[in-house]
Amino acid sequence: MNNIKNQFPIFEKESGLTYLDSGATTLKPRSVIEKMMDYYTNYSANIHRGVYGISEQATTAYENAREKVAKFIGVEDPSEIIFTKGTTESINLVARGWGDKKIIEGDEIIVTEMEHHSNLVPWQELAKREGGLIKYIKLGQNHKLDLSELAGSINENTRILAITQVSNVLGAVNQIKQIADVVHDINPEVVIVVDGAQAVAHMPVNVAELGCDFYAFSGHKMYGPTGIGVLWGKKMLLDEMDPVNFGGGMIGEVSKLESTWAPIPDKFEGGTPPIAEAIGLGAAVDFLENFGLENISDQENEVAQYALSQLATIEGLKIFSAGEAGIMAMELSGVHAHDVATILDREGVCVRAGHHCAMPLHQILGAGATFRVSLGIYNTKEDIDKLIVGIKKAKDIFKV
Numbered sequence: 102m103n104n105i106k107n108q109f110p111i112f113e114k115e116s117g118l119t120y121l122d123s124g125a126t127t128l129k130p131r132s133v134i135e136k137m138m139d140y141y142t143n144y145s146a147n148i149h150r151g152v153y154g155i156s157e158q159a160t161t162a163y164e165n166a167r168e169k170v171a172k173f174i175g176v177e178d179p180s181e182i183i184f185t186k187g188t189t190e191s192i193n194l195v196a197r198g199w200g201d202k203k204i205i206e207g208d209e210i211i212v213t214e215m216e217h218h219s220n221l222v223p224w225q226e227l228a229k230r231e232g233g234l235i236k237y238i239k240l241g242q243n244h245k246l247d248l249s250e251l252a253g254s255i256n257e258n259t260r261i262l263a264i265t266q267v268s269n270v271l272g273a274v275n276q277i278k279q280i281a282d283v284v285h286d287i288n289p290e291v292v293i294v295v296d297g298a299q300a301v302a303h304m305p306v307n308v309a310e311l312g313c314d315f316y317a318f319s320g321h322k323m324y325g326p327t328g329i330g331v332l333w334g335k336k337m338l339l340d341e342m343d344p345v346n347f348g349g350g351m352i353g354e355v356s357k358l359e360s361t362w363a364p365i366p367d368k369f370e371g372g373t374p375p376i377a378e379a380i381g382l383g384a385a386v387d388f389l390e391n392f393g394l395e396n397i398s399d400q401e402n403e404v405a406q407y408a409l410s411q412l413a414t415i416e417g418l419k420i421f422s423a424g425e426a427g428i429m430a431m432e433l434s435g436v437h438a439h440d441v442a443t444i445l446d447r448e449g450v451c452v453r454a455g456h457h458c459a460m461p462l463h464q465i466l467g468a469g470a471t472f473r474v475s476l477g478i479y480n481t482k483e484d485i486d487k488l489i490v491g492i493k494k495a496k497d498i499f500k501v
């Protein structure tokens with residue numbers, strides 16, 4: 102993976118850029134940008150509507166992207182891939198489309214203490230609407246989940262387990278297969294919804310092997326465009342779900358007072374979809390597969406281990422990380438996370454600061470705010486050296 106930065110046009114303009122915020126969004130490779138430009142320049146027609154050449158070309162490109170995404174996460178039937186705006190919309194679709202129909206008073210929804218608000222708030226709201234109960238899997242040692250009480254928390258009222266595959270703060274990788282097995286041994290009916298936003302660009306994912314029912318992720322965190330995401334669901338569940346976005350393209354028949362719905366995936370893709378974005382996402386899949394997810398994971402892990410070893414030498418730095426998936430949040434004693442991030446910015450180093458859309462987790466960690474390093478395919482040990490210099494400058498400036 103030598104000279105990978107050459108594939109990202111942003112580095113031509115910003116040669117001093119040290120981008121350590123891929124958990125927020127990844128930079129975009131030339132191949133993705135060009136694929137989208139090609140659509141806009143050469144065949145920017147609407148899909149599924151025209152019988153003329155460029156509309157059919159656009160439809161084919163859009164549906165090819167769906168097939169690529171399906172293959173990418175080990176799904177045989179591309180109609181199980183629903184294009185959404187992103188992970189948040191995907192999870193909200195399940196909460197509304199499946200949850201509103203199926204959850205009744207007294208039903209239990211299990212979440213974990215490390216969830217991003219996207220995989221927490223939709224379930225809180227569903228529970229409020231339908232009279233459900235939210236229960237938590239707690240954080241244990243080493244910034245990993247404590248699974249010792251998992252079996253005890255599942256019962257005949259459990260309907261949903263909503264869990265992230267990779268924490269966007271701790272980088273902890275949850276063993277979804279192992280967790281799904283425990284849950285389904287006790288109650289085979291539990292629907293397992295996995296937030297894969299921080300996983301898909303960093304490790305091979307096969308949803309059948311994970312044993313989950315729904316899997317959600319975003320294009321822009323996997324070198325694709327913003328405005329496109331994916332919800333994968335088992336066909337049986339998607340078929341019984343209600344659509345939540347009504348209008349053109351998602352109907353079967355419409356009469357003056359009643360309508361029926363198109364089969365999946367169209368049922369959930371009302372209105373003109375993000376065509377260029379879907380095509381760009383297909384190119385992002387090609388980009389990732391060209392390197393191989395195993396190779397990407399190995400390289401990111403090597404840089405992450407180097408980062409952890411270097412960060413450990415800085416006095417007053419508390420690191421909240423399981424040391425996995427290239428994600429590590431931290432706190433510098435006596436300096437607010439936003440101040441650290443601002444000083445790092447002056448050094449050309451981009452990190453995210455705040456609660457990273459995980460307020461309950463930060464309360465549990467006892468941290469008001471943290472700054473977070475999250476790696477991508479382009480990061481090197483030199484990037485980490487610049488990070489370390491920047492954190493030391495922050496210490497000097499604030500005299501801590």
Ligand code: ALA
Binds near residue numbers: 458
């Ligand atoms: N969810 C994204 C992050 O963790 C935005 O930064």
